[in-house]
Amino acid sequence: MKTSPPELRPVPARRSRGQAVLGGALIAVPLLLALLGPWFVGEPGPRGVSFTLGDGHWLGTDFIGRDVWRQVLLGGRSVVVTALVATALAYVIALPIGLAAALTHRPWVEEGLMRPWDVLLAIPSLLLLLIVATLFSPGPAGLALIVALINVPDALRIVRACAADAASRPAVEAMRMQGESWWRMAVGYVGRSITRVLTADAGVRLTGALYLVATAAFLGVGITPDAADWAVMVDRNRTGLFIQPWAVVVPALLIVALTTGTNLLFDAALARRAVRKGGPR
Structure with a gap:
C-alpha cells in the first residue's frame, strides 16, 4: 500500500507575530537609547563614588566616578551606527562583485573576482583586528571599513552562490538572446530573485558586525x-563587577538585546513573507 508524502505546512503566522513582537521589544530599548540618548544627557555633573542606586546617580558611578546612566545614554550610538554602516558597506562591495561572478561565462573572470577575497577568509577576524591595532589607530570610519572588509568574503560567497542558481534559469538565457542589458539581467531579475536569501543573511551579517564592533571597542581598536561606549564600559568596569555590577551588566544586556532582537525581527519578516507566498516550512 502506497502512502503519500506528508504535506509541508507553512510557518504559523502566530509564531512569526510572536517573534516580531519579542524582537521589537528587545531591539526597541537599545535603539532608542542609542539614537535618542545623547539628546537627553544634559551637562555632566560632579564626579563621585556611588555603588548604590540613588544619590543622584540612577545606576551608580563607574570606576573613575562618572555617572553610569549618563554613559549608557552616550555609549550606544557609536556601536549601532558603526555596525549599520559596516553591514551596508559590506553589501555595497559584495553585491556587484558577486553578481558579476555569477553572470559571467568566462571562468578566469570568475576566479579573478572571487579568489583574492579568499585571502581574508584565511585570517581570523579577531587576529585581523589585532594586526590593525598594532599598525595604526583607526577612527570610527576606519573601524567601519575594517569590519565591512571582514564581512565581505562571506557575504560575497553567499551572493555568488545564490545568483549563480538564478543566472542558470532559462529566463536569463532568453534575456541574453533578446539583447537585454547586463544591468537589467543582474539587478532586475537575478538581484530580485536572491532578495529573500540576502535578507536572511543581512540579519546574521549585522549581528556579526555588532559583535566585531563591540570586540574592537573592548580591545581598544577605533x-x-x-570613550562613552557600551563595550568600553564593559571592559573598563569588569574588574569591579561584584562591587558595582550595573556599569557592566546594563551595557552588556543592551548589546545582547540588540543582537538577539535583530535576528528575531529578520526571522519574523522572512516567515511572514513565506506565509504570504504560501511557501513551505
Whole structure:
C-alpha cells in the first residue's frame, strides 16, 4: 500500500507575530537609547563614588566616578551606527562583485573576482583586528571599513552562490538572446530573485558586525579608552563587577538585546513573507 508524502505546512503566522513582537521589544530599548540618548544627557555633573542606586546617580558611578546612566545614554550610538554602516558597506562591495561572478561565462573572470577575497577568509577576524591595532589607530570610519572588509568574503560567497542558481534559469538565457542589458539581467531579475536569501543573511551579517564592533571597542581598536561606549564600559568596569555590577551588566544586556532582537525581527519578516507566498516550512 502506497502512502503519500506528508504535506509541508507553512510557518504559523502566530509564531512569526510572536517573534516580531519579542524582537521589537528587545531591539526597541537599545535603539532608542542609542539614537535618542545623547539628546537627553544634559551637562555632566560632579564626579563621585556611588555603588548604590540613588544619590543622584540612577545606576551608580563607574570606576573613575562618572555617572553610569549618563554613559549608557552616550555609549550606544557609536556601536549601532558603526555596525549599520559596516553591514551596508559590506553589501555595497559584495553585491556587484558577486553578481558579476555569477553572470559571467568566462571562468578566469570568475576566479579573478572571487579568489583574492579568499585571502581574508584565511585570517581570523579577531587576529585581523589585532594586526590593525598594532599598525595604526583607526577612527570610527576606519573601524567601519575594517569590519565591512571582514564581512565581505562571506557575504560575497553567499551572493555568488545564490545568483549563480538564478543566472542558470532559462529566463536569463532568453534575456541574453533578446539583447537585454547586463544591468537589467543582474539587478532586475537575478538581484530580485536572491532578495529573500540576502535578507536572511543581512540579519546574521549585522549581528556579526555588532559583535566585531563591540570586540574592537573592548580591545581598544577605533575607540579611545575613555570613550562613552557600551563595550568600553564593559571592559573598563569588569574588574569591579561584584562591587558595582550595573556599569557592566546594563551595557552588556543592551548589546545582547540588540543582537538577539535583530535576528528575531529578520526571522519574523522572512516567515511572514513565506506565509504570504504560501511557501513551505
